[in-house]
Amino acid sequence: MARSTHTTPSGFLLPSIHSAEPFFTQQPNPTTQSKQTETWSRLILSYARHRNLFFVRVEDAETAGGEWDEILRNERIKRKVMPPHLSHILSEMVAKNQAAYEPPKQTRSVLLYWRLPEEWAEVLHQWVTSTGQLTTILTFYEITDPPVPSPLSGIPAVLLRKAIAILGKTGRAQIISIADGEGARFFAATGK
Incomplete structure (x- = not known):
């Protein structure tokens, strides 16, 4: 089969390398493996952004019909x-700060940083x-599930908490405990 790009049912354009059988096999040559891993990392992050996905698990490789099948x-x-x-x-994505193990202290599930926490902080503010x-x-629910969809719709609480903490370091936000869980108050940017 000739290598060609392919558009998935969700509208994501797969690169032609996705049509190459060796792309799906871990390569023995370290240089080739490094380039392959870099390509897979970019593909996973761009697909996650396209589908608004935040987590990928090792088990997703075995789950037919899952959100990562494409x-x-x-x-x-x-x-x-x-x-x-x-x-x-x-593991390479975590090492390059493109993802973080979530929950921590395990290595089978990661939170993807298709936007870094610092970028999410700016989007949030x-x-x-x-x-x-x-x-x-604002409650975390009001931020992650607003009546009008926003760039923050569906953001996991763990990533939202990181973004608020980043804003907190510059005096632009603070986390507040409220009866229904967690919330935050935001402040105007201060002059630097």
Whole structure:
């Protein structure tokens, strides 16, 4: 089969390398493996951003019909990423700060940083400012599930907490305990 790009049912454009059988096999040559892992990392992050996915687990390589099937499998060439290979890719992503093990102290599930926590902090502050909610206490639920979808819709609490902590270091936010869980108050940016 000739290598070609392919558009998935979700509308994601897979690169032509996804049609190459060796792409799905962990390579023995360290240089080749490093380049392959880098390509897989970019593919996973761009797909996660496209689908608004935040987590990938080693088990996703074995789960047929899952949300990661479009990239972890290629039925056209009858190939899929095996769990040890995906585990290696994820460990490299964590080492390069493209992901973090979540929950911590395990190595089978990662939180993907298709935006770094610092970038999420800026997106969050910009959203709060543009919606006129500075100095208002917002619950995590109000931020992650707003009535009008926003760039923050669906963001996991662990990533939201990191973004708020980053804003807190510059005096632009503080986490507040409230009856229903956690919330935050945001402040205008101060001059530097």
